[in-house]
Amino acid sequence: MDTQSPTYSDDELTASLVEHLASLDRDDSYRVERVLKLSDVETTELVYFEGSGGGSLGPFVRKRIDASVQIGGAYERLFAAQRAGRRFEHLPRIVDCRRVGDELDVVMEYVEGETLEALVGRLGATTDYARGLYPVLCEAVGELHAGFAAAGEPGVPVIHRDLKPSNIIVSGVRYAPDAGMTFSSLVIIDLGIARVWRDGADADTVKFGTRSYAPPEQFGFGQTSVRSDIYALGALLFFCLTGTDPKPGRDIREQCETYGMPTPLADAVCMAMALDPAKRFASAKALGHAARAAYELCLPAPSPATFSAASVPRVAASQVQRVQQPVALTLPSSANRRSIVSPVMSKCARLLSRIPEPVGRIWNGCVYATTLLLLMGSHFAVFTPTGENRNYPTWFLALEYFFMVDGLVLLITFGMLDRRRLRRRFPVLDRYRGGAFVELWFKALGFMFAVMCVVVVIGNATGVVS
Incomplete structure (x- = not known):
């Protein structure tokens, strides 16, 4: 249909x-x-x-x-x-x-238009859905959640419970990559298994739904609520951005990385599809706003070179003196540096995430074994020195090998690891992906070199190191 x-x-x-x-x-x-x-x-x-x-x-x-x-x-x-x-x-x-x-x-x-499933199949996956169509979809779900009470009466939320691409009808769609996407209407259909929220209920009486778009509580783990539809909306955003259904049972963050989804949009998807309903967006409207804001964050920053004389606004004469001040030359911000690295890192992440986790564990085992051998070598170099190292005091050798050499080895080891399991165990690692991880890595390396240089200079000045 x-x-x-x-x-x-x-x-x-x-x-x-x-x-x-x-x-x-x-x-x-x-x-x-x-x-x-x-x-x-x-x-x-x-x-x-x-x-x-x-x-x-x-x-x-x-x-x-x-x-x-x-x-x-x-x-x-x-x-x-x-x-x-x-x-x-x-x-x-x-x-x-x-x-x-x-x-x-x-x-x-009989609603005019094509399903969201057919639309994405025809136009392909694109972040442009997050700019206009998806926020309206969230408004449509919000209309359901407002309930069907008469004017002036409090509405009881209606939970759809089967939001999926084939149950969204969009009509009058026009799309061009440069001009964006426009459409005339969006309608949610198939309310067959929709239910009304009942205060105090422990679980749904009847359990239905489409597995890729239904949250855990919809299958007997609690009563479905407004946040259950939020989960389905997160899955719909994933579908619009990737062209595929999310795979149940797999970490949603890893799935977003597999398709190279921009981090701001991936954050919105992951929050909407959190297993704990309390950690999801509180309303469909909030999710729509978040998706649009995430889309804006993904847009490339305008280049100063693209400004034309016609685009420069006129200023009052009293402001000319302030305008004619020396302009300081600034280096690119860390965000801009990360944006240069991000495309390459995204491609690498897509390739690496396709490697089965058992293979990643074997790889990690080899990396750990190699690291252990190198650390053992540092231990012997400090406590059983040979050659010129015998002329240096133990504290200097310990600083050189345990801090500098071992620190460099650990940095390289962490960079080479398959970190998928680590991210699940330590959520803080999600903050350091792509360009953010590269920037942090180089900062740590620079800090170690700076400390070692200071130690060498002091050692030379005091005669400890010749």
């Missing part, structure tokens, strides 16, 4: 249809064009309304839901809210909703 094109858009026509259906046998009023989706608890059909005079109206989407498994109630609440006059920008309009025994029949508009 990638592309959809409705043949109606008139509210009065829909209202007349609802009124007419009240006096008819609904089953005889619809012609099934084809089955769109079939499962054990739900059948989704493309239908047309057949009038008594031979005319038809449609298409519509009809869902036949097995209400005995306690699903589909969100459609009834949405239908009641829409009948009461409420309008929802990002949810489908319900035409008819009724129960017949254990079956819930829902007829709704």
Whole structure:
């Protein structure tokens, strides 16, 4: 169900249809064009309304839901809210909703557009989704979380529980890498397993969901909440940025690194998909703002050389004297230096992250063994000196080998390690990736050289070292 094109858009026509259906046998009023989706608890059909005079109206989407498994109630609440006059920008309009025994029949508009799954497949993965489309998707989920209560009444959050690329319909998309992405509407569909938040509940009564997009609590580890949909939104952001579903059971940070995702956006994904609901974003709106801010951080800094005379604003005469001051020459900031290194490091990270972890552990074992041999060599050089080293005092040899040589060995060792397990055990290491890690490494190396130079100078001045 990638592309959809409705043949109606008139509210009065829909209202007349609802009124007419009240006096008819609904089953005889619809012609099934084809089955769109079939499962054990739900059948989704493309239908047309057949009038008594031979005319038809449609298409519509009809869902036949097995209400005995306690699903589909969100459609009834949405239908009641829409009948009461409420309008929802990002949810489908319900035409008819009724129960017949254990079956819930829902007829709704057939939304124009293509699924997010088809859209990403057509345009490819790009960070541009985080600028415009994704924040609107978060607003749409926020509309659900606000509930379907009548105006002036407090709303109880509705949790979708099945947010995934095939349940997001986007229409009117236009995209160019230079101009960005625009679209006319975004609608969330398939509220079949959506549920209303119940204060005090320990867990969901019914456990459904799509594994790649469902949080742990959705499968019996607690009651789903607004933050459960936040987890799914994080997975949707991952999909938009990589073109693939996140793999359940694998560290999400490592998956982001595999695809070379920019660090600010990876941080947003990881926070949204935290296993502990309390560590996720508090609302869909907050996640949307964070994604957009992360996108802005990923943009390249404008080069001073690109400014033209036309782009320089005019200044008042009283300000000219302040403008004509000597300009200090500044070196690139550490952030700019990291931005130069980051592309290379991202490519290396993508390649290294594809290596299976058992291979990484074997590699680490070889690195540790080599490091141990080098450290043992330093021990013998200090306590059993040979050659010219016999002329130096033990404290100087200890400083030279234990601080300088061993320090250099440890720096090289840490740089060569497969650090995936270390990052999981010590989250602080997440701060030092790519250019940040290279910068820290060189700072440590520079510090050791500076200390050693000072010691050598003092030693020469005092005659300890000749």
